[in-house]
Amino acid sequence: MALIKTLELSCQKATALVERRDLKPLSGIERVGLWMHLRICGACRAYVRQSETIDRLLEERPQAGIDSTALEHRIISELR
Amino acid sequence: MPVKALDDVGRQKLMAGWVHSHTNDLLRYARSRVKDEATADDLVQLTFVSAWQTMDKFAEQSSPRTWLFSILKHKLADHYRKVYREGKHLSGMELSNDEVDENTFTPNGHWDLAHAPTNDPDAFRDTDNERLDRALRHCLDLLPDKLRSAVEMKYLKERDSEAIQAALGISATNYWQQLHRAKLKLRECIQGRVSRTA
CATH class of the missing domain: 1.10.10 (Arc Repressor Mutant, subunit A)
Known part of the structure; x- marks a missing residue:
């Protein structure tokens, strides 16, 4: 029972670990704790999926066409 | 021909060509990453000013586009480092920290x-x-x-x-x-x- 208690995570802690594992690997205890938490917590499973979606969107950020002619003229006049 | 071997007119021509070829892509990238358009414009302009000043260091083997993007990313990082340090809150609409x-x-x-x-x-x-x-x-x-x-x-x-x-x-x-x-x-x-x- 003591072991279960050590491994038990709150949602706040679990979601923090999800973000941290992106920066550096989690310890064995943290990994097992997170795995156990995600098995029983649907909201945190949704958090993991949504967090990954946000990461992907942050990397992509497609941009619609824009007109840069004015800026090009401004830059070229600055370079002379 | 290496950039170093170009005269002033040659350099200006080369740089003007880069401005026309790459400004649009650089600007689209910058505008999707900062809050207001004027800041994005300035960062792209600063990118070309830096490129112009360090043109001799441009290695022919890397593409101008890759080189310019790496300068722009440095400018964006500088910008966000400054924003972070100042921690300024421009509008009351923002979510508060806590x-x-x-x-x-x-x-x-x-x-x-x-x-x-x-x-x-x-x-x-x-x-x-x-x-x-x-x-x-x-x-x-x-x-x-x-x-x-x-x-x-x-x-x-x-x-x-x-x-x-x-x-x-x-x-x-x-x-x-x-x-x-x-x-x-x-x-x-x-x-x-x-x-x-x-």
């Missing part, structure tokens, strides 16, 4: 129902990319400056988190806690926007 954090979880660390991710249906999964992207941009602009800077830096430095922590002058723990807070705010804000009229 607002979401205090309410997101109950005192024992479980999701507060009003702030929890919805699992079934998952609003993110049922929304197309374009709409999610629009919501993301809107929500990024609402983040407090410090959190926005932490997020943007993560995607500029190719995830070299130690370099980012050094640039922002914060500890590793502080850095990932800020990313966690930023992600919680972004997630809740996006879910709210895409659920509203879905």
